[in-house]
Structures are given as structure tokens and as C-alpha cells.
Amino acid sequence: MIFAEEQHRLDEKRITLRSARLDEAQMLLDYLKAVTGETRFLMSEPDEIHYTLKDEEQFINDNNQSDNKLLMMAFVDGEYAGSCSFEGESGSRRKRHRAGIGIALYQKYTGFGLGKLMMQRLLEEIKNLGFEQAELSVIDNNKRARHLYESLGFKEYGVLPNANKYDDGTYSDNIYMVLKF
Numbered sequence: 001m002i003f004a005e006e007q008h009r010l011d012e013k014r015i016t017l018r019s020a021r022l023d024e025a026q027m028l029l030d031y032l033k034a035v036t037g038e039t040r041f042l043m044s045e046p047d048e049i050h051y052t053l054k055d056e057e058q059f060i061n062d063n064n065q066s067d068n069k070l071l072m073m074a075f076v077d078g079e080y081a082g083s084c085s086f087e088g089e090s091g092s093r094r095k096r097h098r099a100g101i102g103i104a105l106y107q108k109y110t111g112f113g114l115g116k117l118m119m120q121r122l123l124e125e126i127k128n129l130g131f132e133q134a135e136l137s138v139i140d141n142n143k144r145a146r147h148l149y150e151s152l153g154f155k156e157y158g159v160l161p162n163a164n165k166y167d168d169g170t171y172s173d174n175i176y177m178v179l180k181f
């Protein structure tokens with residue numbers, strides 16, 4: 001689905017939120033490679049991002065045309081800062097009240113409230129669409145993300161120990177969280 005363009009102000013900065021356009025596929029690929037390299041808190045390593053430009057265009061199209069998923073981009077004073085997204089569970093009717101969400105910003109745009117603004121807007125959309133709960137997973141030592149999700153009402157419901165093993169041989173756990181509307 002399409003997230004119609006919105007303007008906000010945060011910390012003296014002009015924030016634009018909107019869906020992705022097809023000609024932004026390369027920008028999204030560059031972003032995926034950059035953000036996965038900037039933190040240990042995302043689900044893969046940069047050298048595991050093998051999408052082609054065509055894949056990414058397809059991804060943008062899928063999101064924009066679907067009625068149960070959404071990709072929302074954020075721009076800070078006109079510069080691309082990161083994205084968040086949701087995808088409704090499909091398949092069995094028993095799962096269709098649930099939406100999975102994710103978010104990642106370039107490090108340079110973290111820490112001034114953008115993540116909170118994006119999540120608040122995303123959650124409003126999900127709720128208005130009739131979903132009954134939002135779900136996510138977060139790596140245990142990602143304090144900022146956990147604080148953000150807790151402040152929005154998410155509750156921890158489980159831990160998968162050693163869910164991630166890094167190239168240096170260390171591990172981290174996944175924390176699973178749910179927000180019931």
C-alpha cells in the first residue's frame with residue numbers, strides 16, 4: 001500500500017515520510033548494504049545482501065501494490081535517512097490479525113526521535129487497517145531499540161538464546177515482542 005507523503009518537524013529538521021518510488025531502488029540497495037554494516041543489530045551481514053536492482057524494484061512494487069504491507073521511507077531535510085515497514089501475516093485466516101514490523105535508520109539519523117515518529121505513524125496505520133497486534137524481534141543488547149519499543153507499549157514474550165552467531169564467534173539472543181492494540 002501507499003503511504004501518502006507527510007511533513008513533520010523534529011529538532012528543527014524537516015521530516016518527510018512517504019512510500020518508495022521505483023527510481024529509488026538503487027538508493028534502497030545502497031542503504032541495505034550500509035545499515036547492515038553499521039550495526040550488529042540487523043539480521044544479516046552486508047556481504048549477504050545479494051538483491052539485484054530488478055529485485056529491489058519488484059520489492060518496491062510489491063509493497064506499493066499490496067493491501068497488507070507497507071514500506072515507509074523517511075527523509076531528513078531532503079536526505080534519505082531510513083525506512084520502516086510492516087507485513088501482515090498471510091495464508092491461514094487464523095493469522096491475519098497479526099502484522100510483523102521492522103525499522104532501520106542510517107546511524108547518522110539515529111538518536112533524535114525519528115525512529116519514534118516513524119514507529120508511531122506506522123503503528124497508527126496498522127491499527128487503522130484493523131490489525132489486532134504488531135510483532136517484532138530485537139537483538140538483546142540493542143538498548144535503544146528495546147527502549148523505543150517498550151515506550152510504545154510492546155511487551156517481551158520470549159527469548160531465543162544464541163539466535164545469532166557473528167563472524168567473530170560471539171552470539172546474541174533474539175527478544176520477541178508484541179503490542180496488542
Ligand SMILES: CC(C)(COP(=O)(O)OP(=O)(O)OC[C@H]1O[C@@H](n2cnc3c(N)ncnc32)[C@H](O)[C@@H]1OP(=O)(O)O)[C@@H](O)C(=O)NCCC(=O)NCCS
Pocket residue numbers: 039041042082103104105106109110111112113114115116117137138139142143144145147148151
Ligand atoms: C533502533 C532505532 C530505530 C531507534 O530510532 P532512533 O531514532 O534512533 O530512536 P529515538 O531517537 O526515537 O529514541 C527512542 C528512545 O530511545 C531512547 N534512547 C536513545 N538512546 C538510547 C540508549 N543508548 N539506550 C536506551 N535508550 C536510548 C531515547 O531517549 C528515546 O526514548 P524516549 O522517547 O523515552 O526519550 C534506530 O536507532 C536504528 O535504526 N538503529 C539501527 C538499526 C536497528 O537497530 N534497528 C532495529 C532493529 S530491531
